[in-house]
Amino acid sequence: MSYDTVRETDPAVADALEGERARQNDTLAMIASENHVSEAVMEAQSSELTNKYAEGYPGERYYGGCEYADDVEQLAIDRAKELWGADHINVQPHSGSQANMGVYLGVLEPGDKILSLDLTHGGHLSHGHPANFAGQVYEVEQYEVDEETGYVDYEGLHEHAEEYEPDIIVSGYSAYPREVDFARIQEAADAVDAYHLADIAHITGLVAAGVHESPVGVADFVTGSTHKTIRAGRGGIIMCDDEYADDIDAAVFPGSQGGPLMHNVAGKAVGFKEALEPEFEAYAQQTVDNAVALGDRLKEHGLDLVSDGTDNHLVLVDLRPSHPDTTGKDVEAALEDAGIVLNANTVPGETRSAFNPSGIRAGTPGLTTRGFDEDDCREVADLIYDVVEAPHDDDVVAEVGERVDELTDEYPLYE
Incomplete structure (x- = not known):
C-alpha cells in the first residue's frame, strides 16, 4: 500500500503511517486482541464510503444516496448470519464496547444490576468497571475465577446471582484462556430471571469457525469485535433473537450512535466473506493449536500459566511464582x-497495581495470520522466556531481536 498521495499533502502523517507499516512488518504482534487484516479489508475501509452518511438501516435511511451503503451493510448482515447463525444482527457498532452499550441501553434502565467477571480476573472495562460508562450508569457486582484453578467458578457465580438478583449477567472475557461454558451461565441467568449477554469480542473468529462453543441460541444477546480473531473491518457487532431486534437497533441508532462508519462496515463485509472460505476454519484451528504449543513450551521453561494452559487463542502467564x-x-x-x-x-x-501487574498476556492470532505453526510458536516461547529471565540484559534483548528479525523476514506481512 502506497502513501504517496498522503505524503504530498501531509508528510508528517505519511511518515507515521509508513512507520506503522514498518513496525507491523518488523515485529511479532502478540497482543491477544490484535490481528492483521487482509489488504482487501484495508482497501474497503479506505473507500469512498467514508464520505457517506447513512443514518438508519438498509431500506430505511434518513438521507438519500444510500443505495450502495445499503448493499454493503446488507452483505455484512447476511454474511454474519451465515457465520454465526443468529436471527438478527446489527453490524453498525463502532466497537465491541459500543456493542455492549447497545445491549445495556436496549434492555436495562439506569441503576439496574449487572453481574460480570472482575477485571483483574479477566473481565472487561465495558462489563461494569467504575471508570467505564457501564459502572457509572448501572449497579455492578462481579464474580471471579477460582484462584487455585484459574477457571470460572460457575457454582460461585450461580450463588452470587441468587444473592444479588442481577438484571443481566455478562459472560465472555478479555483475558480468560479457557473455553466458556455459556450454558451454565445461562442456567444461572434463568434461575434469577436475568438477561444473559455473552461478549465474544476475542473469540468471534473461533466461534464462527466452530473451534469454540457458540453462545448464539443460548444467551439472549451476543456481542463481539469484528477485528480480532475474525480479521474483518474494525468495529463491533450485536446478535440476538428477532424478539429483541427493534430494541437493539433503536439502542444503537439513535440511542448510542449517529451515522454508521460505512467504510468500516465495508471492511466487515469483506472480512466476513473471507471468513466464510474453507481456509478460515484451518486458520482458526491453527490459532488455537499455536496457543497451546506456546503455552506448553512456556510451562516447560517453568513459567506458571493461569489455569495451567489454554483452550483458545491466548495464554496468561503469572510471573510471581517463578x-x-x-x-x-x-x-x-x-x-x-x-x-x-x-x-x-x-x-x-x-x-500489584493494574498499571504494573504481575502477568503477561500473549496471543497467537497475528502470528498465525503471518503463517506461524506450532514449531514456530514453540521457538517464540523460547525467545519470550529468554527475555523473562533477563529483561534488563541488553545483550539478551539484542540477541532475541536478531532472531525476531529473521522470523519476520521469513514470514513477511505486507509487501
Whole structure:
C-alpha cells in the first residue's frame, strides 16, 4: 500500500503511517486482541464510503444516496448470519464496547444490576468497571475465577446471582484462556430471571469457525469485535433473537450512535466473506493449536500459566511464582525492544497495581495470520522466556531481536 498521495499533502502523517507499516512488518504482534487484516479489508475501509452518511438501516435511511451503503451493510448482515447463525444482527457498532452499550441501553434502565467477571480476573472495562460508562450508569457486582484453578467458578457465580438478583449477567472475557461454558451461565441467568449477554469480542473468529462453543441460541444477546480473531473491518457487532431486534437497533441508532462508519462496515463485509472460505476454519484451528504449543513450551521453561494452559487463542502467564521480582511491565518493555509486542496483564489474586501487574498476556492470532505453526510458536516461547529471565540484559534483548528479525523476514506481512 502506497502513501504517496498522503505524503504530498501531509508528510508528517505519511511518515507515521509508513512507520506503522514498518513496525507491523518488523515485529511479532502478540497482543491477544490484535490481528492483521487482509489488504482487501484495508482497501474497503479506505473507500469512498467514508464520505457517506447513512443514518438508519438498509431500506430505511434518513438521507438519500444510500443505495450502495445499503448493499454493503446488507452483505455484512447476511454474511454474519451465515457465520454465526443468529436471527438478527446489527453490524453498525463502532466497537465491541459500543456493542455492549447497545445491549445495556436496549434492555436495562439506569441503576439496574449487572453481574460480570472482575477485571483483574479477566473481565472487561465495558462489563461494569467504575471508570467505564457501564459502572457509572448501572449497579455492578462481579464474580471471579477460582484462584487455585484459574477457571470460572460457575457454582460461585450461580450463588452470587441468587444473592444479588442481577438484571443481566455478562459472560465472555478479555483475558480468560479457557473455553466458556455459556450454558451454565445461562442456567444461572434463568434461575434469577436475568438477561444473559455473552461478549465474544476475542473469540468471534473461533466461534464462527466452530473451534469454540457458540453462545448464539443460548444467551439472549451476543456481542463481539469484528477485528480480532475474525480479521474483518474494525468495529463491533450485536446478535440476538428477532424478539429483541427493534430494541437493539433503536439502542444503537439513535440511542448510542449517529451515522454508521460505512467504510468500516465495508471492511466487515469483506472480512466476513473471507471468513466464510474453507481456509478460515484451518486458520482458526491453527490459532488455537499455536496457543497451546506456546503455552506448553512456556510451562516447560517453568513459567506458571493461569489455569495451567489454554483452550483458545491466548495464554496468561503469572510471573510471581517463578520470577517474584519481575513485573509484567518489565517483560513487556524488554520484549518490545526485542520486537515481540504483547501486554502486561493482571492475574487472579493480583498483588500489584493494574498499571504494573504481575502477568503477561500473549496471543497467537497475528502470528498465525503471518503463517506461524506450532514449531514456530514453540521457538517464540523460547525467545519470550529468554527475555523473562533477563529483561534488563541488553545483550539478551539484542540477541532475541536478531532472531525476531529473521522470523519476520521469513514470514513477511505486507509487501
